[in-house]
Amino acid sequence: MELHRLVAKDVMRRKRRVLYAVLGVVIGIMTVISILTVALAAESRIYEQLEEYGANLVVIPAVSQLDLELGGLGLGSLTVGQNYIPEGKVSLVRQITDDMINHSLGIQDERDRYAAPVSPKLYVSSEVRGVSVMVVGIDPEEERRMKTWWRIREGEYLDGTDQALLGALAAELLELNAGDSIVLNGFDMTVAGILRETGSNDDYQIFVPIRMAQEAVDREGMVSSIDVRALCIACPVEDIADEINMMVPGVRAVAVKQIAMTEMGMMDRINRFMLALAGITLAVGMFGVVNTMTTSVHERIRDIGIMRAVGASRNQIVRTFIYEAIIVGILGGVLGFLAGTLLAYGIGPLIFPGVSVGYVPGYLPLSLALAIVVAVAATLYPAFRATRIRVADSFRSL
Numbered sequence: 001m002e003l004h005r006l007v008a009k010d011v012m013r014r015k016r017r018v019l020y021a022v023l024g025v026v027i028g029i030m031t032v033i034s035i036l037t038v039a040l041a042a043e044s045r046i047y048e049q050l051e052e053y054g055a056n057l058v059v060i061p062a063v064s065q066l067d068l069e070l071g072g073l074g075l076g077s078l079t080v081g082q083n084y085i086p087e088g089k090v091s092l093v094r095q096i097t098d099d100m101i102n103h104s105l106g107i108q109d110e111r112d113r114y115a116a117p118v119s120p121k122l123y124v125s126s127e128v129r130g131v132s133v134m135v136v137g138i139d140p141e142e143e144r145r146m147k148t149w150w151r152i153r154e155g156e157y158l159d160g161t162d163q164a165l166l167g168a169l170a171a172e173l174l175e176l177n178a179g180d181s182i183v184l185n186g187f188d189m190t191v192a193g194i195l196r197e198t199g200s201n202d203d204y205q206i207f208v209p210i211r212m213a214q215e216a217v218d219r220e221g222m223v224s225s226i227d228v229r230a231l232c233i234a235c236p237v238e239d240i241a242d243e244i245n246m247m248v249p250g251v252r253a254v255a256v257k258q259i260a261m262t263e264m265g266m267m268d269r270i271n272r273f274m275l276a277l278a279g280i281t282l283a284v285g286m287f288g289v290v291n292t293m294t295t296s297v298h299e300r301i302r303d304i305g306i307m308r309a310v311g312a313s314r315n316q317i318v319r320t321f322i323y324e325a326i327i328v329g330i331l332g333g334v335l336g337f338l339a340g341t342l343l344a345y346g347i348g349p350l351i352f353p354g355v356s357v358g359y360v361p362g363y364l365p366l367s368l369a370l371a372i373v374v375a376v377a378a379t380l381y382p383a384f385r386a387t388r389i390r391v392a393d394s395f396r397s398l
Contacts, residue, residue: 025331042348137209153179
């Protein structure tokens, strides 16, 4: 009889014992797969949340404060440099950002290029109905890409040069509704819409097309700052800031990274803890397989003796146990993957509220490989003991 047929027949004869070994592997693989699945979903959720923080790189005018002294007497400070950035530098900032991001992502095809949102802004202090307000000139399309969390509570988004978009609290303070008319620095404008409350400074501001803001304060071709959102896994935000500082004179690029570092640092610590827990569970499952296989050796002393008596080599006996371990590993890997995925669907929203757990087919080969390795490793010692059984000892056990 061929060896693999002998193993299959023995597995069917000892189904309960094999089931115990499979369960030991399933528990370990289930824990690993569930943790990996939840961690992947949580990581995706964190990156989605990071996008809601808006810009992570801000370009501002490179101004500095110069202290004035005369004979040891302080005369105050003098601001050196322009308070505005020429609008022509926006395209250069955009080019540097996109080139570095696509290089980091390994994207060469122009059709697949990643284009980061780059939003120039012009801040204007004005009065509306006798109340001092901050008016922000924006590029409507770029600002919408930048602030994906913006929602219109009333009216519609900006689509004309003589329209204004109000923050929620600014609209309440000024008692304005969509469709009302306002005057900004002598320009008649219509309130196109009102934003939902965001909990940020946006709630207190009025947004208008940047061309209108430039005309209102006689700053054509000038912007106050440039916001960049380079939020992808491989985006080299600090390197982009350094390149902008080196290549674009008269500006200072600052990478806003504290939030991202805190979020991802916390996620890394959680992942390490969860994987350590999975490793412990897998080790416990492995010892369970060792115990099951060792018991199997004691139960099969007679069979092993007969195999040795008819000329079976030690290598063939070891292969018998290895083949059985592979069967245990395949069953444990498939069942562990399915159980781990189901467990992830259950515990994912409990650990990370709002997370959307998805089915990850790529983890099936991993679970199979890991289960087979664990089962085979756990079988090596019992298999080695089986080769030490002498024919005489096996027949004395009859």
